[in-house]
Amino acid sequence: MTQVLLPGLLPSDAAPPGWTALALSPLLVLVGVTGVGKSTALATLGGPAGQVLPDRREVTDAVMIRSLSAGPVTDREERFRLTARYREQHPGGMAQALGGLAADPQVWPGPLIFDGLRGLDEVQYAAQHYPSWRFVSLHAPDVVRVRRLLGRADHFDRVEVQLDAAPLLQQLQALTGSAAVFWPDDLQQLAALAQEGHRPDDILAKTRIVLSERLNYDPAAARAALSALPPERVLDLDTVALSPAEVAARLEAWR
Template identity: 65%
Template sequence: MSEPSLLPFLRATPEPSGPWVPLANLPLTVLVGVTGVGKSTALRALQEATPDIRVLPDRREVTDAVMLWPLAGGPVTDREHRFRLTAEYRLAHPGGMAQALGTLQADTRHWGQGPIFDGLRGLDEVKHAAQHFPAWRFVALGAPDAVRVRRLLGRADSFDRIQGSGGSGAQNLRTSLGALPGAEAVFGPAELDALADLASEGHSPDEILAKTRIVLSERRQYDPQAAEAYLRTFPPARALVLDTVALGPAEVAQAVRGWVLGDRA
């Protein structure tokens, strides 16, 4: 694996001397969840309440440096292309992001002894992390797939783009949504109707289709429900599972803060 020089104060191999510690041995707090479940909102609230908590480079950055750059030889921006390459990485490394993160060494002068990472996805990654890195703890956030599409439409993240997503959807959005690969296995007819109705709120058909494709592409790679069910078997001190629809952003942030900081009070 090439040295992930794009990651600050993290290396694939340690310096000959200095306080470099394997992330595998540190008591990381790991956020678990797919796109649009509210991880970023919870993380911002936690950082605002506790500025001394250090947050590692996020999943995108670690993916770029450790997974994609060695495979593609450069940056990859298209979401579906990224999913394909990360799937290729997981064929050789079944632990996916957990396995990639566990290979890194951290300079604890910068990251401290208990940083936070955002995040892991799916049962395979969570199970690998839990079984191989006993010091890690997990905060899982969940939301229904239709809610995730709506949230992606609202966040205007330039990273949330897919090539070739436009054109025909403007004529018959509901039909186009139902024709997306895997759509009818993930969304019921009423949910597809509701997604099509988002156009009446000012969202373009092309954007609705693009965001729905992102959710479907991610679901083909990861199973968030299986990861949550697995973490629910853990003792409360090691895993916290929250529904970000039942709980508002402030309630999620409060629950995460209390759980993460409980042993520091």
């Protein structure tokens, strides 16, 4: 494995004696695609009650992309392409990358929390290979996820888009995978976001991010796989039906 440039983390086969293999640690792992409410969950789980490991983006950069690219990659769609290449050789994807690391107990005494896993292959791999890991599965409809991306102003949420003279609805309909992910009414709702003050190019870009992610990871399949685990290993949270306070309360009661 490529040497990992993350604080207090190394490949297990290169770690000094006394370091803790994450594969054997009782990790609490958030599962969900972009915009499902993982930040709300982390706000509850972090602090004195738990240490949040470097997140998916950081592990992706240090383990996956660093082995496939000559430099940093910021475009979300290009990152999806590179991580897909990584998964061709490592079918467990992020679960396999994370499980191959060991932690310095002086830096990471725990309890440890990771944000996060996505898709069927990752959760199946994690559930089967790392029996000490527990999972918090978060989900929200794709239209809600686009709206949340528009509202959070994260510099990471960017792709290159070329807005043309066609109506926004037509451009949304023309996006690769659009018809497979969104119902016609969904696309109407997304186009109508321009009337709420959102820039059309931003709506198009955030929709492309959601589409690219959905074409690489199937959240419904991941959720179904997790539902087969015993209840002490998985907590399922609908972040639309539940308020942030209710999400926090259920997390506190479960963990």
